[in-house]
Amino acid sequence: MIASLTFQQSQKLYGMTRIQFVFPAIVMGMVLTVAVSAADVQSSTTTTPSSDSRSLVDAVEAGRTDALDSLNEVSVKQRQPDGMTALHWAVRHGKSDWVTAIIDEGAEVDAVTDYSISPLAIACENGDATIAQILLSAGASPDLTIAGKVTCLMLAARGGDVDVIDTLLRQGADVNAKQRSGQTALMWAAAAGHADAIDRLIAGGANVNESLRSGFTPMMFACRNGHIEAAMRLLDHGVDISAAMEPKNTSGRNPRKGMTALMLAVESGHFDLALRLVGRGADPNDQSSEFAPLHALAWVRRPQVGDTPEGDPPPQIHGSVSSLEFAAKLIDAGADVNLKLRRGKAPGKARFNTRGATPFLMASQTCDLPYMQLLLDHGADPMITNHDDCTALMVAAGVGVHHVGEHPGTIDEVRQAVQWLVELGLDINHVDKNGETAMHGAAYRCFPEIVRLVAKLGADPEIWNHKNRHGWSPLTIAKGYRPGSFKPDPPTIQAVMEVGKITDEDAPTERGWQG
Template identity: 45%
Template sequence: MICLNQHRCNGRGCLMKNRKVWVSLPARAWCSALSLLFVCSAAADEVGNVSSRGAVQEQGTASLAGIADAAERGEWTRIPQLLQSGCSVNAAQADGMTALHWAVMQNNLPQVSQLLQAGATVDAENSYGVRPLLLACEAGAGEIVERLLQSGAETSVRGAGGETLLMLAARAGHERAVLALLHAGVAPNGRDQKQQTALMWAAAEGHVVVVDRLLQGGADAAAATPAGWTAGLFAVREGRTEVLLRLLQAGMDVNAARTVGGQAKGPNPLLLAVQNGHFETAAAILDAGADPNAQPMGQGALHAVVAVRRPVRGDGDPPPVGSGRMSSLQFVRRLVQGGGDVNLRLRQGQSGFADFTTTGCTAFVLAAQTGDLALLELLLELKADPQIPNADGATAVQAAAGVGDLGSGLESAGSEAEAIQVVKRLQQLGLDLNAVDENGETAMHGAAYQNWPALIEYLDEQGLRPAVWNQPNRWGWTPLIIAHGYREGNFRPDAATIASLEQVMRRRGQAIPADPGKDVEANQQSWDRKVQSKGKQ
């Protein structure tokens, strides 16, 4: 199913909004389901009156829509009798459905031919403007499409959303119907109201043969929607590797990002494939010559793997469904062995009030942030440097410990137990647990942000110095102030975290303020003066 905001749907809600990417399967602006809903509703009324209507017809007084009623029920042997009794072959039901509509819907070619020979109007419209040829194209009924065209069916008819007959047939994936329409002169590059084409629809659905026929028929592989979506990008987003290879042969640029108005506004094929969990498709893109280190949206494919493996929990997006047999870890190995920089730093990431800055992060730091020990071990095997910090000087330690407020409704991708395991591994690698970044954030601040009392105890056991961590950060918050609820978004105190911090502070001889929050503004001013003083120097 496709929703009109151009996100992939599963019938329950949108799935791949890109992951900020996010992105857009061809929208079915016109849907025969609406008309079928009314048709079926009318059919139910008719069936409910079968016995009384049947009795009337046996008395020789057939209803005005008798032929259409019989066709709806599949009573085709009654059609000749009804015609002989004077019923019109074009008699319509209350919603405009004729016998020809029903014959097409039931994919009954012999009856379609008989009705046309009996004088059925080939372009009859029901009450919703739906013609038999439109139904045949949507169903991909190639032989019926050919028969209707032979009888003079109009080919310029469109759905309510402007979709062409060729678009409907292409989405159904029926080669014969597509060829019949092309031979009848239907334009291969016709667009609907969203400026999508038949080639885009066929590519998104993975209909390789239809894509071949459309390209042979003159379809433009470079055509794009106003949002920059091409047939190739639709194919990538849906993991249609075979279709993608066809489009690459047709001239698609393997490194071209989604472009709007001549400027890159979205991912390139490699990044898009990774963001949607299509690792086999991503590997094929690499094989086709893609730049493994490109960062069209400020991040590379290696960075994207981290979020795909372990997105934030709570109200965040779920991981993509993905496709193929290649795992994310297998793809990472393939990417780095194919020239990907294992220490590539994210060019443009998230940075803001109380955020953990992702700009400058390597995949190693991002994996530490999500508690992904398996990915960390692979990156180390591939010679990742665990010491590289982000743009604010935060190391993998602060990332693993939870520095950065996620906001209301979100939870860290990793659990507290996983965070402790990652911190232990980083210790083994020689990283300093007492590190402080340019925002004054420490590992203990991170544990307070994420409400992780067990991590607080572990950090204290490892000798974190109170003189280092019991200090206000850039926003005026000490770990205890954060635990009392002072953070971005809703006021969120956590009793267990407060108790753990106070216990550690007593143990280390630290004074516990009666009202931690009263010093926030003074702390902020002190921080600002310190920054100004450094600037003058």
């Protein structure tokens, strides 16, 4: 049973991931446990025509000292209702002498249960190299697969059992065999963070650059899960630190095209690993995935909420480096604090265009004052606008909010960010290329308190009481003419009419933007 690959943490991940993007939930241990549990129940409740012939299986299952008293060529082939045999149970309990005795009596070494579990699979799951060798010497196939075409080598790799790995490789196990979704033993070892297992598998001929349709490689699995030593070991074996993911599908929680090991580590909250990657040559200003690390920190620290990939929870931060410490260290390592994004997704109606955005603009969009202050302290220019000439003040007020209540920023946080940006000298009456103003932003958020604050800070109704390029004024936005929610917000409607001294009859009929 192998869960499909996703990405989150996204990142946006995916998760990866913020998402969830993406480590596979490898649960073969659960399969084995299910087999054992089912046998526990069924062996105690199910009867067969010959209870004597089943006594060996039951005795071995129970681990009785007299278990082998009924050993004969018939009893060793008896199966419990779920397919478990005496050999399966002897392997499960790690009793190598019982395993040898049962095999000598003629047990089938490659017998599989109804769950496709073989004795060798159990030995590899348990990390028992001694029993694995006994089974292989008795003729067990090293490439016999279980459910999902999972090989015994994959089970051993996930457990990091180098002795079992060596045993399987000596017996000719296919080191590059793929399970149903294309994963290899090296991917399993990397995902679990077993550096020594990685060495053994690569020495045995494993392909370090094998890639899935999702774009995941062994290196990406290691970085997605924050395994520093595993990632460093893969780099030692020649993995390109700048290699980018090329997923066949980038929709939903799949990774973005161009994701690098560094960006995957950052968006997954593994800042210690990210700094190690920079130390090994990763570019802190790389934009191959459309974003650079300092930009990504904005949503890693403060993601949206909701059912979309952007609404996935923030990643759990592992290691000793906080997100702000990471940002400072990354800037010291050469990250450009005023780096403008070269590309950006088509923003759509009321969306914030990330093209031309700086880390400070992205942090302002989430009203993340601590991050904004850190960037300012390290030389960020708060006056830089995006490709649409949208300012940090405007996005803090709410320009770009397309789902009411799902974007970061409480009323107090938005208030503090807006006031601070005005104190820095940003123009409260700025109009961008889309005809948006800070007052439009406050209306998008449906925060009447921010509507009144923007007015108090000097927003001029003669400037903001106009339709933007989509045909919406702050009043019509408050009435529900906005993406994500078509419900009117009476408190915001009242606030806009109050501060603008306008009525419905005074609402603008002409667009107030040019171009």
